[in-house]
Amino acid sequence: MTNAFPRIADFALACSADQMPDEVKDAAALMMLDTMGVLIGAGPMEAGVIARNTAALLYSSSSPDHSARMLFDGRQVSMAGAAYAAATQTDNLDAHDGYNPTKGHIGVVIIPALAALAEHCPDLSGPEALAAVVVGYEVAGRAGLALHDSVSDYHTSGAWNALGVAAMSARLRGHAPDQLRQAFGIAEYHGPRSQMMREIANPTMLHDGSGWGAMVGLSASILAEQGFTGAPALTVEEDRSAVHWQDLGTFWQMEHQYVKPYPICRWAHAAIDGTRQLMLDHDLTHDQIATLHINSFHEAACLFSAVPATTSQAQYSLAFAVASFAVHGRIGVEQISGSGLSDPVVANVVSRITVAEDARHSQRFPQGRWADVVIETVDGRLLKSGDIHARGGPEAPLKQHEVIDKFMDFSTPTVGEARAVLIRDAILELTRPNALFSDLEPLLYDPP
Numbered sequence: 001m002t003n004a005f006p007r008i009a010d011f012a013l014a015c016s017a018d019q020m021p022d023e024v025k026d027a028a029a030l031m032m033l034d035t036m037g038v039l040i041g042a043g044p045m046e047a048g049v050i051a052r053n054t055a056a057l058l059y060s061s062s063s064p065d066h067s068a069r070m071l072f073d074g075r076q077v078s079m080a081g082a083a084y085a086a087a088t089q090t091d092n093l094d095a096h097d098g099y100n101p102t103k104g105h106i107g108v109v110i111i112p113a114l115a116a117l118a119e120h121c122p123d124l125s126g127p128e129a130l131a132a133v134v135v136g137y138e139v140a141g142r143a144g145l146a147l148h149d150s151v152s153d154y155h156t157s158g159a160w161n162a163l164g165v166a167a168m169s170a171r172l173r174g175h176a177p178d179q180l181r182q183a184f185g186i187a188e189y190h191g192p193r194s195q196m197m198r199e200i201a202n203p204t205m206l207h208d209g210s211g212w213g214a215m216v217g218l219s220a221s222i223l224a225e226q227g228f229t230g231a232p233a234l235t236v237e238e239d240r241s242a243v244h245w246q247d248l249g250t251f252w253q254m255e256h257q258y259v260k261p262y263p264i265c266r267w268a269h270a271a272i273d274g275t276r277q278l279m280l281d282h283d284l285t286h287d288q289i290a291t292l293h294i295n296s297f298h299e300a301a302c303l304f305s306a307v308p309a310t311t312s313q314a315q316y317s318l319a320f321a322v323a324s325f326a327v328h329g330r331i332g333v334e335q336i337s338g339s340g341l342s343d344p345v346v347a348n349v350v351s352r353i354t355v356a357e358d359a360r361h362s363q364r365f366p367q368g369r370w371a372d373v374v375i376e377t378v379d380g381r382l383l384k385s386g387d388i389h390a391r392g393g394p395e396a397p398l399k400q401h402e403v404i405d406k407f408m409d410f411s412t413p414t415v416g417e418a419r420a421v422l423i424r425d426a427i428l429e430l431t432r433p434n435a436l437f438s439d440l441e442p443l444l445y446d447p448p
Contacts, residue, residue: 004245005237009177011249012135012167017127020134024252025431028130028137030403031097032114033427034259035107037407039090040414040423041263041333043072043448045311047205048089055081059215066222068116069445072415079116080218083165086112088211093333094315095263095410099137099253100393102144103196103366104157106164106257109214110136113165115444116218117172118437124172126435132168134254140164141253143188145244146235156194158209158216160235162187165217166224175225185230186220200265200302203316258393259403262331264314264321266369267300269390271318271355272325274373278383279326286326286349290378294322295358296371305355307347311337322373323349332409361387368395404428415448 017025042048052073059081061067068082069075077085090096090108098105110133117132118124144160166183169175175183192212199206220230235241262272271294278284296318303318314320314336323346324335334340361370369390375383389395398406404424411420426440 004242005181006177007248008139008167008236008245009180012139012171012180013175013177015131015135015249017125017131020131021252022431024134024254025127025130027252027255027257028133029428029431030400031107031137031254031257032111032130032133032430033407033424034403035090035096035111036423036427037410038093038096038263039086039111040072040420041095041410042089042093043414045089045092045337047092050205051085051088051211055085059084065120068119071112071115071444073447074445079119080215080222082116083109083113083218084211084215086115087214091207091210092205092312093263094207094265095260097257097259098266099141099144099257100366100369102141102157102160103148103154104144104161105208105210106137106140106157106161108157108208108210109161109165109217110140110168112214113168113218117169118441121172122438124437126430126432126437126439129437130430132171134252135171136164136168137254137257138248138252139167142244142248143235146241149244150234150238150240153193154196156192156196156199156209158192158194158211158213160191160213161210162191162213162217162220163233163235165214166221169218169221170224173221173225175221179224181232182228182230183220183224184233184236186223186228187217187230188233188235189231190216190220192216197299197302200299200316203304203310203312205312207312256394258390259398259406261392261398261406262321262325263333263336264331265303265316266390267297267303268318268321269392270369270371270388271296271300271322271373272331273391274371274385274388275322275326275375277388278373278375278385282383284375284377286345288377288379289326289349289352289375291376292322292326292349292353293374294318294353294355294371295361296355297361297365297369298357299365300361300369300371301355301357307350308341311341314341318355319350319353320346322353323347333413419443
């Protein structure tokens with residue numbers, strides 16, 4: 001072992017909620033709320049239905065001690081199956097949080113895994129549940145940085161967020177440090193090394209590989225619990241990875257996640273926000289736009305450019321997303337699914353949009369998500385946004401009430417306002433010293 005693992009094990013297994021700053025636990029509660037809203041909103045979508053049905057078909061358990069109910073479904077499957085289903089469901093509504101330096105997402109696996117694990121932790125306090133969430137985020141984020149820094153290909157979040165799930169599982173199930181070490185080795189070895197840019201080029205329900213990341217992380221933990229061994233995780237134990245773990249417990253990545261205002265790939269958000277700002281500043285309507293040109297970073301310029309035929313394509317779109325916002329003044333589930341995909345007004349605006357890569361924006365990726373927008377109006381004006389960074393992250397954070405409003409917008413159509421309010425309040429109250437996670441559980445499993 002290198003010197004990094006003992007520090008990681010001590011943090012993951014022994015750092016109590018009382019040792020974590022209050023603002024970090026507050027951030028964990030807010031990210032839990034945001035992720036839960038996306039998870040609920042994604043429930044009726046085709047990918048979520050398929051994932052839950054498949055978990056029921058293939059990923060059940062004969063052991064009550066290793067079973068869990070699927071969120072907002074109620075059917076019993078294995079813990080790994082429940083985490084897989086909820087993470088896949090969430091991953092297929094691209095509105096969940098992320099962390100710029102990793103080019104990916106953490107909460108999408110951490111919240112589903114917490115719900116599955118908590119079924120076997122009846123006395124889990126609210127603060128300790130949030131501490132487990134923090135451990136998952138902090139470990140996954142650094143594993144992601146280490147992976148991106150050590151391999152040439154750009155892998156999906158499932159390749160590294162599995163380690164965050166393994167760490168959280170080890171904590172909640174009372175594992176010894178060596179069991180955590182073996183789980184890390186198993187999770188990294190079997191983590192889905194899926195190529196992100198393949199999915200960008202051909203958007204499907206695969207999205208960011210996080211369903212498999214959740215399943216692998218929980219499976220790795222139970223395998224280690226049973227005595228299965230794994231090769232040392234390079235992202236944890238290799239010497240060149242040590243730099244990414246030096247600030248563990250001092251710099252809190254938990255406070256630096258971004259929240260998405262739109263259910264669209266984050267790479268498109270700066271262009272949407274640039275368009276939004278120009279339309280607000282100049283009181284424009286979509287029919288006043290003659291042409292709209294977007295300059296952005298390379299990966300954003302690779303996003304789907306045509307009018308999408310599927311929800312998956314719509315969520316990895318650039319021109320379509322910008323056009324949808326220009327027409328509707330918002331982007332919700334209804335704009336990226338059903339009749340929203342064949343809106344002739346949006347298609348007409350798409351035909352007026354061009355996209356190009358700009359080197360100065362590419363140089364700032366992945367730490368930043370920048371774009372600039374130029375609109376030529378039908379009366380001949382040339383309007384320029386200047387460089388815009390996507391809203392929602394540390395550079396331009398959403399206010400707490402905006403995150404809460406987003407939760408209500410995404411969850412209410414599926415579970416109703418009354419249940420959404422109860423879930424909202426129960427999650428935000430987990431920060432109270434006497435709160436129990438079990439106070440939230442009765443709201444999480446019954447189908448809508």
